[in-house]
Amino acid sequence: MRRVLVTGADGSIGRAAVDGLRAAGYDVTGLSLRYDQASTADRPLVGDARSSADVVAALDEVDAVLHLAAIPHPSLGTPEEVFENNVAATFNVLAQAGQRGIRRAVIASSINAFGVPMNVNPVVPAYYPLDEDVHADISDAYSLSKSVDEQSARMAWRRWGTNVIALRFPLVKTREQLFKFAANAERDPSTMAREGWAYLDLRDGVRAIIAALESPATGAHVVGLAADDILIDRPTNELLREYAPTVPVRRPVPGRTALVDTSRARDLLGFTPHYSIHEDGQTVSAMTS
Template sequence: MPRSSVCSRAGYDVTGLSLRYDHTSTADRPLVGDARSATDVAAALDGVDAVLHLAAIPHPSLGTPEEVFENNVAATFNVLAQAGQLEVRRAVIASSINAFGVPMNVNDVTPAYYPLDEDVEADIADAYSLSKSVDEQSARMAWRRWGTDVIALRFPLVKSREELLKFAAMAERDPSMMAREGWAYLDLRDGVRAIVAALESPAAGAHVVGLAADDILVDRPTDELLREYAPAVPLRRPVQGRASLVDTTRAQELLGFRPQYSIHQEDQTVSATTT
């Protein structure tokens, strides 16, 4: 459901629905409830124009496979179903770069190609990745059934700059740990911008949109990393410098969104702003 700090800063009147609030909520109408509850969600959606759904168990290690899958899929479907029945016409949901299954796969698999895009072949072997893949199907169903326009944002690693620097230090010690997701990341500020762009996009239908910074997390040339850690993965286009291995063309064309922030350039933008 709506993450209040995201939308409040964009000038929206916000209803927040959360299982609990660990800090004072900035929402105009904070509610305590469960995204899996039809009653709780219907109450939260009363009178709203759009819905942002971010609630999920965010990693397969944070519950049993049954708990992770059932919680995530049930919450997303319920939010979209209630929104559709209440004629809320715009929904944005959090998908994940893991929706194609390879990054968290327990088997020795690699992506079908780089840069990753929304159509890359899936190979799923964990409950979290499966839940995100199903969420994207739920988005398509909601559009077909109720006419709700849905954007499913495939987030990579999203953290504040300070937290990303810590992850970068770990990844540079062992680049193999993020090779299967192309060392992708997104500054939290760009994550917020992408959400607002999706909420305000006039795009009709149900769409999966991949996101990432314009560069990779590790401070090494991308092609050098590929030769060392993914030599057998086909590269669909040349990469220069620390170029990203996530194709964000759809984000640019559908949402008018391009990332601004890079951990390799402190407090400087690296590309055009949202238009």
């Protein structure tokens, strides 16, 4: 594997992924609807991941695909726009790659793929810690699109033999951005209860992407990601008692233990997170006081 196509190359994760892949020695073709800042990709292209012609041109000499292009939130378009854009882009990228014999793809799924965090109804997760098999209850177009993307990954493997890893990203931001999100979450912890106050440092997001691209795993796999702790600087059990008292907890969660089961990321990809918002004694309270 020498050249990687990154779609959504000018997005927040996309830019960091391009930088990380280049630093790791890969050639990178970037595909984006536009570039608001200079890209480090050695082959930056302007194009639409939904366009067969644009994707075919971008796949020239490509060995693996990282598909990140999407409308990243249900508020950024009508339900029809969000669903149609995301599903069409993912299927097109996987189909064009599969038909050209590309055997490795990584796609961006989301913690929202099981539907509960953005659900308009007063539902709660079936259990904590969340894993890739937790029961789905979907009521918004974005979450539905991510669930369908995971099915598209399975189809690509069965139809073209493309090995696909769908990474279920939680909140992924830079350390500085995470402190701002954490301050808001501390003011009202209920806003993140249904996703288990999960987060991932952007640097770990890039590490997970590279681990998935380099993984020898065959087939189609959904892999949950999160930091080893929760975003809020409070004991996990205390938050659960207050904001999710009816949700079963399947294993002990001492301290600020995360509520996302990342064992599949460890076992399948050899990935464990390195970064915590609470490292070096810097807590949310200290940063916001």
